Amino acid sequence: MDSPVVSFDELFAPADTIRLDPSIIIGWISFLDVNQAGSLLVTDGIGRSVNLFSSSGEYVRAYSVPECLPDLESFHPFSSRFLGEDRVVVMTLGGAAAVFSIDGRCIGATRRLPEPSQGFCTSDESIFFLGIPSMMARTSDQNAIIVYSPELRKLREIYVELPEFPVLNAGRGGIIGRNIDCFSDGPFYTYLGSMDAIPALPNENYSKQRPEFYKKRPRDLTTEISLEAKRREWNNYITTDGIFALDGQTRMLVYRNIDDRWQLEETEGLSVHLGLSIASNIKQFPNRSTLSPISPLATGDGYVYSQGDPELLPDGDLGNPIVLRYRFIPPIQEYQ
Secondary structure, three states, X not given: OEXXXXXXXXXXXXXXXXXXXXXXXXXXXXXXXXXXXXXXXXXXXXXXXXXXXXXXXXXXXXXOHHHHOOOOOOOOEEEEEEEOOXXXXXXXXXXXXXXXXXXXXXXXXXOOOOOOEEEXXXXXXXXXXXXXXXXXXXXXXXXXXXXXXXXXXXXXXXXXXXXOOXXXXXXXXXOOOOOEEXXXXXXXXXXXXXXXXXXXXXXXXXXXXXXXXXXXXXOOOOOOXXXXXXXXXXXXXXXXXXXXXXXXXXXEEEEEOOOHHHOOHHHOOOOOOEEEEEEEOOOOOOOEEEEEOOOXXXXXXXXXXXXXXXXXXXXXXXEEEXXXXXXXXXXXXXXX
């Protein structure tokens, strides 16, 4: 089902700006999660920290994996998410993971997950880790989502599709930690080069949507060509950067390398052209796509969050990056 392109302001309206407590220095928001109360869980890729802020930006506390694993040699968090309203999950580049109570107490931790993962999402009492295709393939046509308890006990595996373009997906790419998200009807996942996200569980309401700007990559990357040639091949076609849950029933995908002919007035001058596609998992409204002047950082409760410039402090110094919030405007046309 096609997803026609409309202007960004037809789908999103500026809501407010959140200024993070300057008593805590944030270098770069590499990952952001938001709970139902609007609290912000900030992963700082430069400061190598995970900090909790209130919905108004007041500092609450930090979560440090070495406190759960004292002999951990390095701590470089790349993704952290709320698990319900009273727990937090942190994952590191080295494979270590930890679960904390919201007040900072360690609930479970491991120095390395048995199955490598580049992203996870949470729902109810479960943590869903999407495997790395080149390392997790069980057969010629399966990957797996590994489901863990809050104590990081393995519960089960959900077998999922392998990517259509295995070489393209062999390394890291896209928005880190955003290849999977959880919805009311289960996890959806995506790969680089995917046209749409894929439900991990049987879903009779699901229909694949095709953004109007989407042009399928004609072939996978080849392993024999030079790094520069690979970079050109990568940039010549759309890549699917990630998936976000706007709410429990609405998915939003982010695409990179959109053809210049789709450029809209509000995206002129941007060095990177990002496309967004929005679809209802339960067919509440028609699919829509847009070219985006912002880079989505998080979503939740019908809002999109983006990282702005560092705040200018009264003394003239630069403070933390501001967080910009946009409200999603569901298309009003009746779903056909």
